[in-house]
Amino acid sequence: MNDLTIIQASQGLCAYVLANVSAASDRGIVIGHDHRHNSEKWAMITAAVFMAQNMKVHLLAGQVHTPMVPFSLKRLRAACGVMITASHNQKDDNGYKVYWENGVQIIEPHDKGIARTIEANLEPGSYDISAISTSSLCTDVTQKMREDYLQYVKALSCQDSESQKAEIRVVNTSMHGVSHAILTKVFESLGFPAYIPVKEQEAPNPDFPTVNFPNPEEKGALDLAMKLGDEVGVSYVLAQDPDADRFAAAEKQRDGKWTPFTGDQLGTLFAAAVLEQYKSSGKPLSKLAMVASTVSSKMIAAMAASEGFRFVDCLTGFKYIGNTALTLVSDGYEVPFGYEEAIGFMFGDEVRDKDGVAATIVFMDLINSLHAQGKTASSYLQELYQRYGYFQTSNSYFICTEAPTINKIFARLRNFGGRNTTGNPDYPKEIAGLSIIQIRDLTVGYDSSNPPTYKPTLPLSSGHMIQFKAESPAKDEEIFLTLRTSGTEPKIKYYLEGRGHDASKVSGLLARVVAELGDSWLQADSNGLGRP
Incomplete structure (x- = not known):
């Protein structure tokens, strides 16, 4: 630029x-x-x-x-x-x-x-x-809009007197970005104890001197926050990315180690919090809808099936999440929450985009309420797994700088069995001992679950994007796998999630899927693919 x-x-x-x-x-x-x-x-x-x-x-x-x-x-x-x-x-x-x-x-x-x-x-x-x-x-319009925005964020909080008494203190980092000024005002207006800022990262600095990459998801990005958390004795560290539209959090466990929440775990916690608030309003659950990107966790879909609200997935990016929410509103639904696994979260109807400041306040609201009940965010997440099923993600990527190689890899996936002689795709039939039961290819426009046209309901992707759903013979374990190219980086990304009843079994299953994905499906070694 x-x-x-x-x-x-x-x-x-x-x-x-x-x-x-x-x-x-x-x-x-x-x-x-x-x-x-x-x-x-x-x-x-x-x-x-x-x-x-x-x-x-x-x-x-x-x-x-x-x-x-x-x-x-x-x-x-x-x-x-x-x-x-x-x-x-x-x-x-x-x-x-x-x-x-x-x-x-x-x-x-x-x-x-x-x-x-x-x-x-x-x-x-x-x-x-x-x-x-x-x-x-x-x-x-800055002053007026800031005042109005402050009222909007305050309205997202549903604090009661008991949770207000919890007074949880947290460490927060602005990641050398712009969130500190607005967030301090929001905390003060809601009566939250002032958070403890990471001083080295508090002031906006476009050179980001303390981090290799100013993304809270990146390894090491929260190190200073967690170090400060140890020093001051708090149980949570929070973060916004530099322009404060994303949110991250980590919780200190009983063994003294910090565990960052994944975007999907935060999405699950937020969805559950929004659901409970909606239930308390007395409104019919049939009019509630939530949205997530198609590469995000399927746990909210399981939650929706169990509780009776509507869940809709869409292409990756808040331009799709926001517009999907508006379409649902025009159909008569309320859409108080949407998210994508890349730590982006949307709340209420005032901002149809991800908002790290709003997410910070909703998370504070949640942990204060949980603390009053003798719970933590991690323990509550385990309760949700018990209620709706255990879900675990394993997302990463392979590096490929040659577009012809990427095209060759995806062409092979569309003719994996070598029987695509009439133009009909011939995708893999199994992975890691699981049978593939659904395939959605958003590049060529194919969805095996939508006969007789087999046309996907989602819009087509500008790059390669294929999704697979597979299940075990006993149907007690499932995996959801999305392979897509990046529009900005030389990567073949994969988004993998497993569902089951036993956490260790799901973890082992995901490891086997990743191994077969790299060795057999993508032929990483012979195609010269790099691994992070």
């Missing part, structure tokens, strides 16, 4: 919005930025481009966390939104995130339409960012 690409992207986006959104000029655009190198300058250039076309700009001045853009867009009924951020990418990266008028990241047909309009508006104009602050077209 550079000034030119920002100008070209903004010129194309502005032209497309003016042509496709009613009253776009008056409704305007919401623009925010984080602390990355050049983020503020590129936000100002974006504002200048839109103002040059007589379009109002609602400016979130200073550094804000990403969810503030879709939140403000909805509150202000703006025509679109732009957030300048690279989320948890490495320090040299930056990005241009676009939200449509519905408050959700853009999907088809708008993404392709915007791309075409950018191509048609590549000649850069001349823009003066010094005139932004004095222009009648630009309004600084």
Whole structure:
């Protein structure tokens, strides 16, 4: 990214919005930025481009966390939104995130339409960012939106007097990002004890000096937080990624070791908390729906089948999760929760995107309530396993820098038995002693569970993506396996989950599946695939 690409992207986006959104000029655009190198300058250039076309700009001045853009867009009924951020990418990266008028990241047909309009508006104009602050077209909405956002997050908390008395203290790290300023205000407004910040990571710093990669999921990213947790004697450490749209947590076990929760484990805890709150409202469970990406855990699906609410999966990414939620709302459902396994969580109806600050508050709410009952997040998770079945994930990837090799691997999977002579796919029939009972290929458009058309209900993927479901002969164990290519990295990713009644058996099963996946299905050695 550079000034030119920002100008070209903004010129194309502005032209497309003016042509496709009613009253776009008056409704305007919401623009925010984080602390990355050049983020503020590129936000100002974006504002200048839109103002040059007589379009109002609602400016979130200073550094804000990403969810503030879709939140403000909805509150202000703006025509679109732009957030300048690279989320948890490495320090040299930056990005241009676009939200449509519905408050959700853009999907088809708008993404392709915007791309075409950018191509048609590549000649850069001349823009003066010094005139932004004095222009009648630009309004600084930061203070009002922060106040409104604070009320929204407070409404997510369902603290009662007993759980308030728990007063659990936690360590929190902002990962050199922007969450500290807003999170301290939220904690104070809710009456939570002030969290103990990791001082070395508290202030926004675009160079991320204490971590190799500013992603709370990465190995070592929570080391400083856990070290501080040991020093001050707390049981939980929490984290947001640099633009604070993701959330991570770890719990100290009885043996003194820290155990980070996976994104799927947090998703399960959050879903259970949302379900209990919904039950207490007295509303019919038949009108409750939850959403997760198709590579996330199937445990919420099991929960939904047991409890009587609706669960829907969708393609990976909150642009799909948010839009799926809106479709369910239009069908008469309430959708108070959605998530993806990459520690992204959506709460309520004000932000149809992942929100690390909201997730932090809901998690605090949960552990305070559990503490009042003599429980922990880990012990509660074990209760949920007993109730709905034991689920364990094993997600990772193989490294491949050659596109032809990747294409060859997936072509072989679609003709694994060598009988694909008429154009009909011939996928593997078993793995690790389990029979494959369902296959969904979102590249070629095939779903074995949907006869007679065999067309998948999910939209097709732009890259390779095949999903397998397999079960044991006794049908007491299942695995769910997704293989997909990455759009940004030279990887073949796999998302693997096992379900059973015995944790050790499920763990052993997953190890056998991973071994056969690499050795037989992907032929990792002969294809020169790297392993992390």
